[in-house]
Amino acid sequence: MSDILVAEGVGKKFGGFVALKAVSVRFAQNKLAAIIGPNGAGKSTFFNVISGAFPASSGRVSFEGHDITGLPPHEYARRGIAKSFQITNVFPQLSAHENVRVAAQMQKTRYNLWTPRAAIRELIEEADHLLERVGISAKRHAVARDMAHGEQRCLEIAMALACKPRLLLLDEPTAGMSPEETIKMMDLIVTLAAERTVILVEHKMKLVMGICEQLVVLHHGELLAQGTPDDIRANEEVRRVYLGQGKY
Amino acid sequence: MRAHRRAGLVVSEVNTRQGAGRNLIDAIVRHRVAATIGFLIIFPWFVPYHTLAINILIWGLFALGFNLLYGYAGLLSFGHAALLGVGSYGCGIVIVHFGWPWYVAIICGILFASAVAAVIGFLAIRTRGIYFSMVTLALAECVYYLFYKWESVTGGENGLRGINVSTINLFGFEINFLDPVNKYYVMLGVVAIALWLFSRILASPFGAVLETIRENDARAAACGYNVANTKLMAFVLSGAFCGVAGALRALHLSTVPVEVMQISTSGDVVMMALLGGFGTFFGPFIGAAVFQLFGDALTLWTTHWQLYLGATFVVFVLFFPRGIWGSILHWLRVAKP
Numbered sequence: 001m002s003d004i005l006v007a008e009g010v011g012k013k014f015g016g017f018v019a020l021k022a023v024s025v026r027f028a029q030n031k032l033a034a035i036i037g038p039n040g041a042g043k044s045t046f047f048n049v050i051s052g053a054f055p056a057s058s059g060r061v062s063f064e065g066h067d068i069t070g071l072p073p074h075e076y077a078r079r080g081i082a083k084s085f086q087i088t089n090v091f092p093q094l095s096a097h098e099n100v101r102v103a104a105q106m107q108k109t110r111y112n113l114w115t116p117r118a119a120i121r122e123l124i125e126e127a128d129h130l131l132e133r134v135g136i137s138a139k140r141h142a143v144a145r146d147m148a149h150g151e152q153r154c155l156e157i158a159m160a161l162a163c164k165p166r167l168l169l170l171d172e173p174t175a176g177m178s179p180e181e182t183i184k185m186m187d188l189i190v191t192l193a194a195e196r197t198v199i200l201v202e203h204k205m206k207l208v209m210g211i212c213e214q215l216v217v218l219h220h221g222e223l224l225a226q227g228t229p230d231d232i233r234a235n236e237e238v239r240r241v242y243l244g245q246g247k248y
Numbered sequence: 249m250r251a252h253r254r255a256g257l258v259v260s261e262v263n264t265r266q267g268a269g270r271n272l273i274d275a276i277v278r279h280r281v282a283a284t285i286g287f288l289i290i291f292p293w294f295v296p297y298h299t300l301a302i303n304i305l306i307w308g309l310f311a312l313g314f315n316l317l318y319g320y321a322g323l324l325s326f327g328h329a330a331l332l333g334v335g336s337y338g339c340g341i342v343i344v345h346f347g348w349p350w351y352v353a354i355i356c357g358i359l360f361a362s363a364v365a366a367v368i369g370f371l372a373i374r375t376r377g378i379y380f381s382m383v384t385l386a387l388a389e390c391v392y393y394l395f396y397k398w399e400s401v402t403g404g405e406n407g408l409r410g411i412n413v414s415t416i417n418l419f420g421f422e423i424n425f426l427d428p429v430n431k432y433y434v435m436l437g438v439v440a441i442a443l444w445l446f447s448r449i450l451a452s453p454f455g456a457v458l459e460t461i462r463e464n465d466a467r468a469a470a471c472g473y474n475v476a477n478t479k480l481m482a483f484v485l486s487g488a489f490c491g492v493a494g495a496l497r498a499l500h501l502s503t504v505p506v507e508v509m510q511i512s513t514s515g516d517v518v519m520m521a522l523l524g525g526f527g528t529f530f531g532p533f534i535g536a537a538v539f540q541l542f543g544d545a546l547t548l549w550t551t552h553w554q555l556y557l558g559a560t561f562v563v564f565v566l567f568f569p570r571g572i573w574g575s576i577l578h579w580l581r582v583a584k585p
């Protein structure tokens with residue numbers, strides 16, 4: 001099995017502060033992987049670098065064998081990498097349906113000034129289908145801003161799916177969700193991972209232990225350990241980091 | 249942009265909620281081009297004199313073009329005076345120096361304004377927020393200076409004179425263009441085409457991308473849209489519509505006063521768009537009408553009319569950030585039936 005995403009010596013500095021120190025990780029194709037670690041470990045920073053939100057200060061990232069380091073953010077989506085952010089990031093004043101429709105539209109047309117949106121039926125249907133898939137089709141006409149937090153998280157995943165990604169990146173998809181919503185979301189993620197590579201960031205270790213095939217543990221901006229859930233469970237250093245936190 | 253969103257300045261015209269008593273508004277919003285043209289057809293008969301109606305028509309179109317950038321793409325330009333001015337000069341220069349027909353001159357005005365918009369936009373889109381506004385302002389001042397100094401072509405500080413179009417031939421009919429009523433309706437024909445194109449753009453996939461950039465440009469980029477290119481294109485399109493307004497203004501005044509390029513023009517258009525309602529289709533015309541009628545009425549009894557206008561502007565910013573038309577739409581939609 002080949003690797004879909006390879007990070008080599010990825011580092012990130014914010015001013016003088018080193019948030020990430022030379023992290024090298026390979027993610028296997030069509031697997032569900034998770035990046036875990038305590039608060040402030042650098043998970044989101046690493047996530048943002050591999051998803052193109054901001055460039056790395058050092059190191060290289062390649063996707064499907066091509067170097068994607070330093071490409072502008074929109075190139076990531078066009079090459080097949082889609083994401084949902086840790087802090088919900090949707091188009092607040094647009095309807096749920098339009099949020100997804102416009103995300104799907106990128107595949108088809110970007111500078112068309114002429115055809116009415118309403119006439120492009122396939123995008124409308126695709127948006128309907130994706131809303132259904134993430135379980136919020138009842139909110140089709142709701143303005144994104146007025147939706148419940150959990151629904152907005154689902155909406156963002158539908159938007160990411162609309163990019164038809166081969167690699168789906170999710171930063172704490174269950175953040176701020178109720179226990180029931182969390183279970184539903186985890187189920188959804190497992191079904192999504194059956195069709196493509198999914199990498200998620202999570203700080204609640206026990207949430208991902210049961211479902212992931214690969215775990216990457218970050219701590220103080222460094223790669224602490226990586227491997228299967230069993231490897232990680234047995235790892236002494238990981239135990240020490242999480243000790244007393246009751247997180248697993 | 250965040251402030252923009254928080255203040256709820258933008259009214260989505262797409263998602264009209266259901267309910268009684270809103271049918272008229274719904275119909276107006278759905279048939280926005282026809283409704284706006286219908287309004288503009290009867291409008292001159294409700295204002296004190298026809299020349300004022302022509303002014304309002306032109307400023308309304310100018311505000312419409314400005315609104316494409318701020319109301320729909322979220323980019324606040326303080327340099328739109330240059331686009332109106334270049335549209336006027338583009339139209340005037342080819343009439344005065346080459347004797348080209350008026351309709352070709354309008355197209356030249358559009359091309360000139362779009363080209364200048366491309367240059368200003370290219371340099372300004374690299375910046376965000378207040379810096380964007382400042383860069384557009386500074387570049388517009390440069391354009392003003394250039395046209396001011398380029399006396400042989402633009403007439404310098406005396407302005408460009410001699411744009412004399414007294415009769416025009418329309419489908420075989422000789423029309424006396426000096427008659428304000430004729431002039432108004434000929435110009436309304438041009439404005440109607442502009443409105444129709446504008447509405448098409450808003451309804452198009454590109455219009456959807458503009459909205460995403462206003463809403464959240466990081467998300468737009470994550471969806472795969474090239475934010476910089478889209479902004480540049482919005483700037484050029486805005487320039488094209490302002491160019492039409494500029495060209496019509498040159499035909500209307502028979503001259504291009506160089507003062508049109510001064511910073512106050514850029515400020516006036518922001519005020520008109522705000523008075524009418526940012527991000528609404530019909531708002532710019534309402535804003536232009538209120539601005540001009542107000543100014544016209546106030547000048548009769550006070551020389552300090554700009555003071556009152558400024559005060560009105562402040563009241564709107566503080567209490568009615570949606571503007572007149574935006575507030576009407578909002579009230580009718582959220583009010584309990």
Ligand SMILES: Nc1ncnc2c1ncn2[C@@H]1O[C@H](COP(=O)(O)OP(=O)(O)OP(=O)(O)O)[C@@H](O)[C@H]1O
Binds near residue numbers: 041
């Ligand atoms: N834009 C930034 N500027 C400066 N420092 C930052 C920035 N983003 C993150 N940091 C710092 O980098 C460190 C790692 O942050 P990061 O967001 O990657 O952590 P995380 O593992 O995602 O934590 P959490 O579980 O809270 O989401 C933190 O100390 C944070 O304060």
Ligand SMILES: [Mg+2]
Binds near residue numbers: 043044045086
């Ligand atoms: Mg984080």
